[in-house]
Amino acid sequence: MRRLTKLHQKVYNLLKKIPKGKVTTYKILARVVNRPKNWREIGKILSQNSYPQKYPCYKVVRSDGKIGGYKFGVKKKIVLLKRDGIIFKKNKVFNFKKHLFNFFYE
């Protein structure tokens, strides 16, 4: 396991704040941790998450509503999201904006 940076901890902590049935995006996470141009880094950080049950990185999708990637396979990611009530249609989140969790209004 790689050493966790402060950015890791910030991102993982934010993941726990996502309510059930909601998703967020890499871009939003990047903004919240004050690294607005670091969305790719966010994805990398999530892939380094060794505790998917503790930190639900599957709740993070791309800003256009597409699934994005997942360390344990996109299919697994879809299954987990469906369990939370997120429906996928043509590789995109159905009613994406409705399910989008925005950290800014906390």
Next chain:
DNA sequence: TCGAAGGCGTAAC
């Protein structure tokens, strides 16, 4: 309005 393609910034290793 929608999908596909291409170019691109950042930090850890």
Next chain:
DNA sequence: GGTTACGCCTTCG
């Protein structure tokens, strides 16, 4: 200093 990473945005048909 090069490679890598679960992406974003713009353009075009």
